[in-house]
Amino acid sequence: MTAPSPPQAPAPDWNAAAETFDRWLPYIQPVGDRLIDLIDVRPGHVMLDVASGTGEPSLSIARRFGGVTVLGVDAAPAMVEKAAQKAAAEGLRHVSYRVMPGERLEFPADRFDRIVCRFGVMLFDDPVAGAREIWRVLKPGGRVAIAVWGPIDQLASVYPLWKLLPDFLPPADRPPEPRMTMLGAPGALDRVLTDAGWTGVTLEPMTVTYRFESPTTFWTLATESGLFKDLLPKFSCHALVAFKARALADIATYRHGDAINLPNLAILATADKPAEP
Secondary structure, X not given: OOOOOOOOOOOOOHHHHOOOHHHHHHHHHHHHHHHHHHHOOOOOOEEEEEOOOOOOOHHHHHHHOOOOEEEEEEOOHHHHHHHHHHHHHHOOOOEEEEEOOXXXXXXXXXXXXXXXXXXXXXXXXXXXXHHHHHHHHEXXXXXXXXXXXXXXXXXXOOHHHHOOHHHHXXXXXXXXXXXXXXXXXXXXXXXXXXXXXXXXXXXXXXXXXXXXXXXXXXXXXXXXXXXXXXXXXXXXXXXXXXHHHHHHHHHHOOEEOOEEEEEEEEEEEEEEOOOOO
């Protein structure tokens, strides 16, 4: 008998998240920078940023490289609007944005020289379908680089608070493990990409350290714009006070020198689509 699948976390409301998403961009910028290095951008390339959010890493690509055309797509109109506003404000004419889900890319096959997707595939309703679409629109001889988060217990910006939830919330109020970690288990990302038809995949772990001045600074960001924002109303007043106290104490253990350093494991995957004979 096949074991039942674990419950899937509901999809975040990315249109609502667009209001505060940029507060996290400085922390994940190193991942986008690494993806850009991996795809080896050249003049004349036509590039696609899948699940581009409020404009990264496509804006960074447009700033750094002339002679390339960059298109970002995202399923959330509010995200796309913010990205387009940024591009217009900076006068970046060779980058544009469209509302489009990653699992249904409205492009012909073999369209793009380079494709990036930072923390998108793991959030799709159907990651295999999304990865298959990315591979379909990549030109033969082209390169793709994506990033996903590792297991939840290797995300110090999430796990110290997550592991406390059973002590303060009844089972009915505790959510399933978040989608952001669904491809973090060993072999999970590789299986998705193989099922999607990718070949020659290279995986690279990357530790991304979030730095905060204090536990309270982290708490504010995590609860005003992150995973825990929608959970707080489920706490009783007494439980919330106790939960915050425990969380701040646990986060304080990550202090190194004058900062709180929270290491998070990302997994990067790069592949070249075989050139046609």
